[in-house]
Amino acid sequence: MPSAKISPSLLSSDFAQLSSEANRMIKEGADWLHMDVMDGHFVPNLTIGAPVIKALRQHTDAFLDCHLMVSNPEKWVDDFAKAGASLYNFHIEATDKPLELIERIRKSGMKVGIAIKPKTSIDLIYPFADKIDLCLVMTVEPGFGGQKFMHDCMPKVKALRERFPELDIEVDGGLALDTIEEAAKAGANVIVAGTSIFKADNPKEVILTFRNIVNSKQK
Numbered sequence: 001m002p003s004a005k006i007s008p009s010l011l012s013s014d015f016a017q018l019s020s021e022a023n024r025m026i027k028e029g030a031d032w033l034h035m036d037v038m039d040g041h042f043v044p045n046l047t048i049g050a051p052v053i054k055a056l057r058q059h060t061d062a063f064l065d066c067h068l069m070v071s072n073p074e075k076w077v078d079d080f081a082k083a084g085a086s087l088y089n090f091h092i093e094a095t096d097k098p099l100e101l102i103e104r105i106r107k108s109g110m111k112v113g114i115a116i117k118p119k120t121s122i123d124l125i126y127p128f129a130d131k132i133d134l135c136l137v138m139t140v141e142p143g144f145g146g147q148k149f150m151h152d153c154m155p156k157v158k159a160l161r162e163r164f165p166e167l168d169i170e171v172d173g174g175l176a177l178d179t180i181e182e183a184a185k186a187g188a189n190v191i192v193a194g195t196s197i198f199k200a201d202n203p204k205e206v207i208l209t210f211r212n213i214v215n216s217k218q219k
């Protein structure tokens with residue numbers, strides 16, 4: 001299993017202070033920064049787009065893990081690449097041409113991720129899993145931070161980990177000190193967390209605990 005990476009979701013940060021919040025998370029020990037992009041169409045919420053990624057890029061060298069909760073993910077590849085995104089995570093439910101999209105993202109220089117909603121079968125990922133850098137298994141319905149972790153998504157993580165021991169498997173939604181163990185045990189190694197990190201008295205300790213628990217589950 002690949003090593004742990006902790007990716008705080010800036011959705012839970014103070015957007016008016018985005019660059020200092022991002023750099024604060026890196027100082028607290030974050031490996032990546034998770035950027036939730038929502039278009040008000042694929043999900044019932046509207047957040048940020050490539051211009052904000054571009055602005056943030058002027059203030060940090062950190063790995064920007066971009067989660068595209070958008071219809072027509074094909075449309076934004078070039079803008080995100082130019083903006084300085086590191087990873088382009090599109091939803092499998094949002095495209096009927098995943099192979100072409102994977103190729104376009106690669107050509108742009110970004111890493112490639114595919115995200116999957118809780119009710120979508122993991123079987124849809126298998127044909128592409130050896131062509132991508134990461135699979136993001138959602139553990140809440142996408143759209144909002146602060147929701148409850150869905151335990152019934154764990155069999156998907158487990159099945160994917162069994163078939164693809166070297167793939168980065170990311171979990172997103174409701175990850176906290178009481179759910180991390182279960183996610184790590186199932187085989188997740190990239191941990192997104194918004195509420196549980198940003199609302200913590202000591203984010204550094206939470207990040208470190210997440211990392212230690214994931215690494216301790218490695219075979």
Ligand SMILES: O=C(CO)[C@H](O)[C@H](O)COP(=O)(O)O
Pocket residue numbers: 009011012034036067140141142143144145146147172173174175192193194195196
């Ligand atoms: O993609 C997301 C929502 O669609 C967010 O990344 C996710 O919800 C993180 O927030 P929290 O840790 O508070 O659940």
Ligand SMILES: [Fe+2]
Pocket residue numbers: 009034035036067172192
């Ligand atoms: Fe996300």
